[in-house]
Amino acid sequence: xxxxxxxxxxxxxxxxxxxxxxxxxxxxxxxxxxxxxxxxxxxxxxxxxxxxxxxxxxxxxxxxxxxxxxxxxxxxxxxxxxxxxxxxxxxxxxxxxxxxxxxxxxxxxxxxxxxxxxxxxxxxxxxxxxxxxxxxxxxxxxxxxxxxxxxxxxxxxxxxxxxxxxxxxxxxxxxxxxxxxxxxxxxxxxxxxxxxxxxxxxxxxxxxxxxxxxxxxxxxxxxxxxxxxxxxxxxxxxxxxxxxxxxxxxxxxxxxxxxxxxxxxxxxxxxxxxxxxxxxxxxxxxxxxxxxxxxxxxxxxxxxxxxxxxxxxxxxxxxxxxxxxxxxxxxxxxxxxxxxxxxxxxxxxxxxxxxxxxxxxxxxxxxxxxxxxxxxxxxxxxxxxxxxxxxxxxxxxxxxxxxxxxxxxxxxxxxxxxxxxxxxxx
Amino acid sequence: xxxxxxxxxxxxxxxxxxxxxxxxxxxxxxxxxxxxxxxxxxxxxxxxxxxxxxxxxxxxxxxxxxxxxxxxxxxxxxxxxxxxxxxxxxxxxxxxxxxxxxxxxxxxxxxxxxxxxxxxxxxxxxxxxxxxxxxxxxxxxxxxxxxxxxxxxxxxxxxxxxxxxxxxxxxxxxxxxxxxxxxxxxxxxxxxxxxxxxxxxxxxxxxxxxxxxxxxxxxxxxxxxxxxxxxxxxxxxxxxxxxxxxxxxxxxxxxxxxxxxxxxxxxxxxxxxxxxxxxxxxxxxxxxxxxxxxxxxxxxxxxxxxxxxxxxxxxxxxxxxxxxxxxxxxxxxxxxxxxxxxxxxxxxxxxxxxxxxxxxxxxxxxxxxxxxxxxxxxxxxxxxxxxxxxxxxxxxxxxxxxxxxxxxxxxxxxxxxxxxxxxxxxxxxxxxxxxxxxxxxxxxxxxxxxxxxxxxxxxxxxxxxxxxxxxxxxxxxxxxxxxxxxxxxxxxxxxxxxxxxxxxxxxxxxxxxxxxxxxxxxxxxxxxxxxxxxxxxxxxxxxxxxxxxxxxxxxxxxxxxxxxxxxxxx
Numbered sequence: 001x002x003x004x005x006x007x008x009x010x011x012x013x014x015x016x017x018x019x020x021x022x023x024x025x026x027x028x029x030x031x032x033x034x035x036x037x038x039x040x041x042x043x044x045x046x047x048x049x050x051x052x053x054x055x056x057x058x059x060x061x062x063x064x065x066x067x068x069x070x071x072x073x074x075x076x077x078x079x080x081x082x083x084x085x086x087x088x089x090x091x092x093x094x095x096x097x098x099x100x101x102x103x104x105x106x107x108x109x110x111x112x113x114x115x116x117x118x119x120x121x122x123x124x125x126x127x128x129x130x131x132x133x134x135x136x137x138x139x140x141x142x143x144x145x146x147x148x149x150x151x152x153x154x155x156x157x158x159x160x161x162x163x164x165x166x167x168x169x170x171x172x173x174x175x176x177x178x179x180x181x182x183x184x185x186x187x188x189x190x191x192x193x194x195x196x197x198x199x200x201x202x203x204x205x206x207x208x209x210x211x212x213x214x215x216x217x218x219x220x221x222x223x224x225x226x227x228x229x230x231x232x233x234x235x236x237x238x239x240x241x242x243x244x245x246x247x248x249x250x251x252x253x254x255x256x257x258x259x260x261x262x263x264x265x266x267x268x269x270x271x272x273x274x275x276x277x278x279x280x281x282x283x284x285x286x287x288x289x290x291x292x293x294x295x296x297x298x299x300x301x302x303x304x305x306x307x308x309x310x311x312x313x314x315x316x317x318x319x320x321x322x323x324x325x326x327x328x329x330x331x332x333x334x335x336x337x338x339x340x341x342x343x344x345x346x347x348x349x350x351x352x353x354x355x356x357x358x359x360x361x362x363x364x365x366x367x368x369x370x371x372x373x374x375x376x377x378x379x380x381x382x383x384x385x386x387x388x389x390x391x392x393x394x395x396x397x398x399x400x401x402x403x404x405x406x407x408x409x410x411x412x413x414x415x416x417x418x419x420x421x422x423x424x425x426x
Numbered sequence: 427x428x429x430x431x432x433x434x435x436x437x438x439x440x441x442x443x444x445x446x447x448x449x450x451x452x453x454x455x456x457x458x459x460x461x462x463x464x465x466x467x468x469x470x471x472x473x474x475x476x477x478x479x480x481x482x483x484x485x486x487x488x489x490x491x492x493x494x495x496x497x498x499x500x501x502x503x504x505x506x507x508x509x510x511x512x513x514x515x516x517x518x519x520x521x522x523x524x525x526x527x528x529x530x531x532x533x534x535x536x537x538x539x540x541x542x543x544x545x546x547x548x549x550x551x552x553x554x555x556x557x558x559x560x561x562x563x564x565x566x567x568x569x570x571x572x573x574x575x576x577x578x579x580x581x582x583x584x585x586x587x588x589x590x591x592x593x594x595x596x597x598x599x600x601x602x603x604x605x606x607x608x609x610x611x612x613x614x615x616x617x618x619x620x621x622x623x624x625x626x627x628x629x630x631x632x633x634x635x636x637x638x639x640x641x642x643x644x645x646x647x648x649x650x651x652x653x654x655x656x657x658x659x660x661x662x663x664x665x666x667x668x669x670x671x672x673x674x675x676x677x678x679x680x681x682x683x684x685x686x687x688x689x690x691x692x693x694x695x696x697x698x699x700x701x702x703x704x705x706x707x708x709x710x711x712x713x714x715x716x717x718x719x720x721x722x723x724x725x726x727x728x729x730x731x732x733x734x735x736x737x738x739x740x741x742x743x744x745x746x747x748x749x750x751x752x753x754x755x756x757x758x759x760x761x762x763x764x765x766x767x768x769x770x771x772x773x774x775x776x777x778x779x780x781x782x783x784x785x786x787x788x789x790x791x792x793x794x795x796x797x798x799x800x801x802x803x804x805x806x807x808x809x810x811x812x813x814x815x816x817x818x819x820x821x822x823x824x825x826x827x828x829x830x831x832x833x834x835x836x837x838x839x840x841x842x843x844x845x846x847x848x849x850x851x852x853x854x855x856x857x858x859x860x861x862x863x864x865x866x867x868x869x870x871x872x873x874x875x876x877x878x879x880x881x882x883x884x885x886x887x888x889x890x891x892x893x894x895x896x897x898x899x900x901x902x903x904x905x906x907x908x909x910x911x912x913x914x915x916x917x918x919x920x921x922x923x924x925x926x927x928x929x930x931x932x933x934x935x936x937x938x939x940x941x942x943x944x945x946x947x948x949x950x951x952x953x954x955x956x957x958x959x960x961x962x963x964x965x966x967x968x969x970x971x972x973x974x975x976x977x978x979x980x981x982x983x984x985x986x987x988x989x990x991x992x993x994x995x996x
Contacts, residue, residue, distance in 0.1 A: 028776065040806065047808035051826065058828020058836075060804065256831050258860045264941050270929045271863050271937040280938075287945055295956035317948065369927060370773040376929045380937065387944050395951035406960045414962060422965045425958035 003138070010094065010145030011087055017155040018083035031361060032156040034321040035257045036062050036193065039157035042071050056244045062251045063159060064191050065235040065244055071159075082157070089165050090154040094144040094332075096168035101137035101336050103175035104305050109133055120411035126404065128339055139335035148358075149328025160325035163192055167312070167329065170196075174203055175305060177210040179220055187227030191235070194252045195315040198289065200224055201297045202304035202311070209304070253285060255320045260379060262361070263322040264387055267380040288318035306401060309333050313394040317387050327390065334397065343400030346392045353389035357382050447475035448488045449696040450616050452623045452738075453901045457703035457892065458710070458747075460758050461518045462671065463636065464678055467892075468623060468664040469523070470615055471899045475657045478503070478646045479537075488694060490614035492557055493660060497644060500550040503592070504535040504579050505644040509560055509603040512637035512667070516764035516917055517784075520890030522665055523901075526639045527878040527918035530560055530601035533577050536592045538585060547594045558642075559606045561598065569800060570596040571837040574825050576796040576882045576916075580896060581645030582656045597798060597877035599921035603640065605629040611640050614662060615692075622692025623700075623738070626684035627664060637667035647899065659899055677712075679746030687744030698738040700745060701901060703892075705731050711750040716743075724905035727888035727913055733905075761890040762787045763844075765881050767919035770853070774927040779805065780853040781879050781919060785844040792822070792843050793883040795852060799836040801829045802859045802874055803924060809855035812840070814848045831859070863929050870931070873923035881919070884912030891915060 017023060027033055027040070035041065045061035045068055048054075055061045055068065063071070074085055112127055119127070144150055154161050166185040173182030182203050189196035200221055207217040236242055251257070260266045265284065272280055292314055300307040309330065316326035341347070361382045367374035403423060414421050453469040474489045483494030497505065508526035534550060536543050548566050555562035574590045608629055612619040619625050632638060643661040668683060670676050681687050691698030702714060704721070718734035736745060764784050771777035779799070785791045799805055807826055812819050822841040829836035844850050885891065891913050898904045 268941040271934040299956040391948040421962040
């Protein structure tokens with residue numbers, strides 16, 4: 001009953017904002033709509049389709065053709081009630097996240113029970129209780145439903161709403177170890193925004209761990225790539241032209257549109273010296289894709305869910321066109337690690353930073369663009385602070401995770417030969 | 427001495443044999459406008475009876491050879507270039523003989539056998555840029571379009587099925603026109619500016635005007651009515667609009683307008699004439715002195731116009747006008763079709779372009795609106811709204827090619843039927859683009875230009891029309907030439923300036939450093955977490971100063987030890 005009320009409340013907030021006059025203001029915010037996910041651009045693409053103009057001749061549209069076909073169907077069948085689709089999709093995402101978190105908690109309980117006798121004696125009160133297992137998934141659902149970032153994302157009609165939905169579906173598939181439910185949504189996500197390609201790694205590790213066979217893992221990787229190729233081929237078949245690749249993956253990777261967003265790319269590449277542009281585009285893309293992938297995969301191979309979350313978080317910080325929808329999605333996953341919050345050191349700093357930048361961002365944007373009394377540096381500073389806050393958050397969580405691991409194994413007493421000792425990384 | 431004279435004589439006669447089939451006419455058309463302005467139009471026309479396909483332009487007589495070579499090299503079928511300063515006010519001035527937008531405009535039809543049109547276009551623009559000292563070299567594929575309806579060939583074409591992929595149109599609204607363009611332009615004339623009407627073009631006077639436009643038009647034309655053989659024609663125009671306020675008096679004269687009288691005709695010209703439009707004489711009477719050689723009446727499209735005609739001989743001629751009454755305020759009746767264009771919205775995020783078309787006719791009017799919107803003003807076609815007197819109307823057809831960042835402009839061509847006595851607005855929204863810091867011009871806050879839109883229509887009446895019919899080469903040709911299908915006019919709207927948001931140009935190093943620092947903030951801890959192990963280390967309670975002291979002590983000890991060792995070995 002309580003959960004129904006929560007979902008209804010979440011739906012109410014969204015529907016109210018969608019039907020209010022604030023919808024257009026929210027949809028035009030650069031923090032919410034990027035060139036990659038704005039619904040305005042999808043509408044333009046659909047309009048061009050209606051006029052029988054190939055929508056990828058220009059560079060307004062960056063959604064793959066197959067997705068555009070789906071949007072066309074949705075728009076044509078919903079008409080004025082389009083927001084219902086977005087709201088339902090968001091509610092469903094929240095439910096999927098709840099399911100995924102519940103399964104993850106079950107997994108934690110199993111591991112805990114299995115390894116109980118290996119833990120240090122004084123670590124018993126570090127163990128998770130039944131209450132913890134029950135409440136974390138609910139926190140996840142609530143965090144998704146009432147996180148202002150995800151609410152605005154939904155009200156702004158971004159295609160990230162669908163992206164988040166498929167990533168949530170993938171996470172459910174991941175935690176259950178279900179081949180089809182993990183690979184298909186992942187392939188859809190990859191073809192939409194490319195960066196989820198990193199999530200193949202947690203999928204592979206999960207299947208190896210769960211099914212205890214490397215073949216299963218390999219099959220999952222092959223299946224994902226296969227689906228991805230199939231989607232791309234179907235997209236090609238729709239018009240018989242390959243040039244949409246340049247407008248989708250090419251656009252994501254080469255960053256030609258320098259419209260401001262909450263990421264690091266825009267001002268960096270506005271101000272870049274022309275002869276270094278390629279070097280830095282390569283290094284920034286390597287930074288977000290493969291630089292952290294391998295070390296994190298090795299370090300957190302035992303916990304693919306944490307690995308997936310940290311990869312999602314890092315892409316939300318460093319990808320070329322990030323939006324608040326991505327950040328909100330990652331933040332709503334964090335309650336899965338509620339038990340680590342005791343170890344988090346910079347919680348206050350990070351939350352203050354989130355709060356201040358969220359208020360300050362639109363303010364300095366207004367000062368810069370509308371009243372002309374500030375300049376680009378102000379907004380850039382705010383995005384830097386926002387990115388730093390996210391970085392502190394994810395590194396803090398990962399740190400806490402390793403600390404808890406240590407404490408479970410060696411106990412909580414930090415003393416060597418009766419002298420106070422400190423935990424350090426060496 | 428005698429032999430050289432003979433050789434020159436022979437050579438002359440040879441060139442006369444080769445190029446004798448050409449003619450040159452010069453005309454000056456003066457029209458007092460209903461407002462306090464006077465419109466003067468210089469019309470220089472050179473016709474050469476030769477075939478464009480086979481002519482090599484190795485020897486020319488009256489035809490400008492420099493232009494001929496460019497035409498040959500770049501496989502040009504038809505070429506129209508205009509350089510304009512100021513804006514033609516259609517609403518009060520009526521229609522000019524040739525319409526031109528502020529800045530530079532170039533449109534060219536290439537021959538059907540051209541292989542790489544884009545390459546030819548780029549090279550042609552560069553050559554013309556050198557020929558008349560204008561910045562036409564900025565024309566490339568990123569600001570050129572191939573309009574389907576608006577720019578049909580003016581001259582004779584071999585093939586009736588036209589393929590607009592051989593047409594290129596581009597406008598540079600930022601281009602500034604001045605004497606450096608006029609001097610090379612005058613060199614293309616047979617008498618240059620030494621003799622004839624062109625000697626009136628003194629830069630000290632003609633830049634003191636409200637509107638000033640130079641143009642060159644090249645096209646093949648029919649040699650006779652059957653049109654089996656073609657000739658080539660190059661027309662050079664100067665359009666000037668003087669303001670009585672700037673002149674200081676209403677009683678204008680040739681001397682007052684151009685600083686000197688006409689000192690005889692160009693000896694190479696077939697005819698040299700001055701026409702004064704007398705249509706305002708009925709409402710604001712004036713006297714001409716000297717008396718014109720004759721009065722010519724022209725009936726076109728239901729309107730009769732009276733012209734005073736002067737034949738320019740070798741004698742000096744200065745026409746002057748004295749108004750009989752004091753100035754009256756006249757109610758101006760605007761022409762059938764005119765247009766405006768402006769930007770909407772505030773801030774540097776979202777904006778809109780609005781084009782307003784006014785139809786003052788009692789009947790429907792079919793028009794074609796062409797917009798060449800630069801790539802830095804990305805428009806959304808789904809926001810396109812066409813409203814006539816507040817009601818949404820459907821266009822007859824829309825041609826649209828979306829632009830691409832740094833590669834291609836947005837091309838919109840809309841065919842519309844304007845309702846009778848209506849104001850139609852065409853609006854579309856756009857987004858401001860953020861450019862790389864090197865892509866901004868030196869005065870970045872000045873803004874970026876959007877070229878004027880071109881509205882083409884066939885008008886049923888010749889009210890306010892002075893333009894030439896398609897077959898005519900000279901003003902004299904246009905007299906008494908009525909046309910059943912209507913009179914073609916083009917209206918160019920204002921150019922617009924949009925200010926794009928600018929970055930801080932002094933910041934590149936700082937931005938690179940700060941952004942990389944944030945990346946490093948992630949890299950450091952992640953590197954530590956993934957590569958290092960947690961261990962317990964005894965905590966030292968010493969103060970920092972003590973620790974430093976200890977370090978220093980160790981260092982000194984080490985140094986001493988090293989010294990002692992060295993001393994031992996020695």
